[in-house]
Amino acid sequence: MITDLFRWFGDPAHWSGPDGIPQRLLEHLGYTALSLVIALVIAVPLGLFVGHTGRGGVALVSAGNAIRALPTLGLVTFLFLLFTESVTSTIIGLVVLAVPPILAGTYAGLQATDHGVVDAAEGVGMTGWQRLWKVEVPISLPLVLGGIRNAVLQLVATAAVAAYVGLGGLGRFLLDGLAILDYSEVIAGAVLTTLLAIVLDVLFALVNRALVPRGVRLATAAATGKKVAA
């Protein structure tokens, strides 16, 4: 199995053209990035609003949980029959699935912010807007980024499933390989999809380190009893 896999990756024909690895990888990244941006535009402001004002929190959480139970394959096939076009229907499906984790992370982050800190910010004369951007958002950033990270993993996995309705991307190798019973192509597709997910996950950990303010990192570390380089 391993030698077949190496032979597959070693074949130059798999590295060029419209169904080559670079093209498929770019497609997969493209679907992921586009849906992520749309989902962020919808979910972050909504999560910030609900978390900041505390209005509609229960409705938000239950709607999010219901969407999480939606079967991805069902959603994608349903949307495909509705729009009869694979890219449009998949992007809509991907956005629907990416919104709940981002929303949940943003809302939970703001909810978990210590009320004493928010009161203190109000006490020193900060407006609601300043409180949100200078206090609540930086403190809740780890949870917000955690939600976005979950959304990205979900997007990479679902974009592969959407190859079933004719979408490009790395899922093509998996399903085309299955259709012609070429197991090395199937495994190559699985390896590529997994590598993409892991690389994006590691990138996210780095972004997290770069964006989360040092004070918040230290406070989290102190709370969990870990040491960090200050």
Added chain:
Amino acid sequence: MSFFEEFGRYLSSANSRVQILGDLGDHVYLALLPLVIGIVLAIAAGWLGHRWPPARQVLTVLANLLYTIPSLALFVVIPGLIGSKILDSVNVVVALTIYTTALLVRPVLDALDAVPPPVVAAATAVGYKPLRRFFAVELPLSVPVLAAGVRVASVSNISLVSVGALIGTGGLGVLFTDGFQREYFSPIVVGIVLTLLLALVVDLILVGLRNLLTPWTRVAA
């Protein structure tokens, strides 16, 4: 033909009703068996990680890594790893067991950490040996945190089983591939609705079980 006519015709056919019920039964089995095995494995792993810090590091990193693997990729890799046939439903059971375990290792560790040390010390003092203490004192006290994780895992399993239809295993996912191939909305809608209902019913059962297993939380309230 309007959607409702199509829908009525689909549901009135005895054939499709038999198929729906069969798929639902498969779905329950394929989603819940991994949940049960995953809970047992995660408790075992959590016990090890709690007692032995080096194992804890390895388990946390491994769980995180396994959870990152996209579902379709994991489903198709399993046959190569355990030597099963590619269309065998055991692949889905193994893959979902891996996800469930990976998802629950963290909550089990957190829950065991949260058991108050005086409680453990008291149990030791009245003569509990470590293994019995674990099952009689530490594990029951971790149920509330563990239950939250199990509920997430159950929803995720129930939703993921459908992806198995792409590699030919049963479950409600068959209704999606069937509807897609015949360009027919009804099976897809029925599949989605039944998946959501199943997730809801299992969640209610899990909440009931948790309440049953944690009588002290009601006394305190």
